Amino acid sequence: MKKVILIVIGIFVVIQFFTIDKTNPTSDPQQDFIAITNPPVEIGSMIKSSCYDCHSYHTKYPWYSNVAPVSWLLKSHVNDGRNHLNFSIWPDYKEAKKEHKVNECIEVINSGEMPMKGYVMLHSEAELSDAQRNQLVGWLESIKDSL
Ligand code: HEC
Numbered sequence: 001m002k003k004v005i006l007i008v009i010g011i012f013v014v015i016q017f018f019t020i021d022k023t024n025p026t027s028d029p030q031q032d033f034i035a036i037t038n039p040p041v042e043i044g045s046m047i048k049s050s051c052y053d054c055h056s057y058h059t060k061y062p063w064y065s066n067v068a069p070v071s072w073l074l075k076s077h078v079n080d081g082r083n084h085l086n087f088s089i090w091p092d093y094k095e096a097k098k099e100h101k102v103n104e105c106i107e108v109i110n111s112g113e114m115p116m117k118g119y120v121m122l123h124s125e126a127e128l129s130d131a132q133r134n135q136l137v138g139w140l141e142s143i144k145d146s147l
Contacts, residue, residue, distance in 0.1 A: 054081030
């Protein structure tokens, strides 16, 4: 039993050497979704606090992002999130893609899929009430014709 515990601790110590890259790629502030679409302040801050950690180049890494294997999970969410939707490179998307992304946002906000549940448990500021979801979806609907 003692041996097993020592091995587990040993593995835990060794994996700590495999750190994640936490440098955010540089991004042009003028390419930013919020800068471009210019939403009301409360909408902008909802998007920032609920989505930007995973869907932009403005990720804020919490202290536990220093602890493997949690760090690996977190980094894979960030990579995966940015691949699906990156608010920091908004003008790179063609018009049809922008519309598709906005529609997807509406879907995942309505369904409660986003922001991810595990994330909200650790980031209470990211939580969206039903009223906020409605407000956000209403605003997203309103920009669809001007993308
Ligand atoms: C903790 C990280 C995280 C946060 C916070 C987050 N997302 Fe995501 N998002 C992901 C990941 C990972 C994926 C890709 C895997 C998946 O579809 O579950 C994704 C996928 C998506 C997709 C694509 C869905 C599809 O069907 O391909 C959209 C749209 C999206 N997120 C919108 C949002 C919006 C809007 C917010 C804020 C309200 C948000 N996300 C917050 C991590 C996150």
